[in-house]
Amino acid sequence: METVVIGVRGSHLAQAMVREYLASLVPCPVIRFKTRTITTDGDRDRKSPLSEVGGDGAFSSRLEEELLAGRIDVAVHSLKDLPTSMPPALALATTPPRADMRDALCGSTLAALRPGARVGTGSPRRIAQLKALRPDLDIVPIRGNVPPRLRRLETGLDAVVLAAAGLRRLGLEDQIADLLPLEDFPPSPGQGALGVQIRAADTELREMLSSVGDPVADAAVRAERALLAELHGGCSVPVGAYAVPAEGRGLRLSAQVTSLDGSHKVVANAFGRDPEALGAQLAATLVMSGAEHILREIRATV
Incomplete structure (x- = not known):
């Protein structure tokens, strides 16, 4: 029996994500899936800003190193944590x-x-979007796993912002007081989706894993990540984007770039059938509408 080793971070949320993914795989009598826990830079330091503990690769680069070295065969990421640029020897299977x-x-x-x-x-995007809508709020930087962040409600915070998907995966849906509207709070590109990363040369494994993928979700996150790549964005840049199916028009991609103080934002939408081309097109529209000025100011401060 062949054993496929899946690498995953040690957090409760990461473990819940890999259990969700394993449950979706069609049982195969000749393959056994085994998980291996890997500690990332972002896991070692839960207090410093992400830009100081690995930047965009804080939660993914260690997994990629293990994949490239052959010590694991698959890396399961929260897709929003995976940089848009990856080593050429690696590839993504179809998004679940x-x-x-x-x-x-x-x-x-x-x-x-x-x-x-x-x-x-602790998210610059969430901070910017909150300030744009409610400049009166006092935003308190926090990091860490989901349960410790929720416990901050008992020690002086009035509210915390978290990804709905993470709360649901941890069985903490009852902690959700409000689902923030996508129009005002477009999420990080890829939020809510899993990134299943493999070696590009493992074509047979990629085909097998892609068989449990969702082509609609895959097209949406490809458009979102293409936009982010064109804007040269990452965890420190407040870019929000989401794509949804548009009947007869392929996808509708919506995006927002917001200044860190919330005083300026650029919003745009576009339709298209080619995810990567759509992302590039909308990124160009945002730049022409003033997003480049916002992004230039942000990069000068991070």
């Missing part, structure tokens, strides 16, 4: 069915937050 892409507010609804309420999040 996507979970809820929205952000969730825990502790209070957005409308019920008092003026000056203290809201916790």
Whole structure:
């Protein structure tokens, strides 16, 4: 029996994601799947800003190293944590069915937050989007796994922002007080989706894993990641984007680039059938509409 080793981070959420993925694989009598836990830079340091502990690869580069070295055969990532640029020897299998892409507010609804309420999040995108809608809020930087961030509600925070998909995967859906609207809070490209990464040369394994993929979800995240790549964005850049099927028009891709203080934002939408071309097209529209000025200012500060 052939054994396929799947690498995954040690957090409860990462372990829940790989269990979800393993449950979707069609049982195969000649293949046994085995998981191996790998500690990433982002896991070792849960306090410093991500830009200081590995940047865009904080949660993925160690897994990629193990994959390239042949110590694992598959790496399962939260797709939003996987940089758009990857080593040429690696590839992504077709994206599995996507979970809820929205952000969730825990502790209070957005409308019920008092003026000056203290809201916790470590994401520059979420900070910028909150400030754009509610400049009165006091944003408190927080990092860490989901349960410790939720416990901050007991020690002075009025609310915290987390990914709805992560809460649901951990059985913490009852902690969601408000699902933030996509129009005002477009998520990180790929949010809610799993990234199944393999060696590009393992074509047979890629074909097998792609058989449980979702072509609709795959096209959507490819468009979102293409846009992010064109904007040279990452974890420190507040770019939100999401794609959904548009009947008769392929995909509708919506995106927003917001200044860190929330004072300026550029929003645009586009339709198309080729995900990568659509992402590049919308990125160009955002740049022409003023996004490049916002991004240039942000990069000068990070």
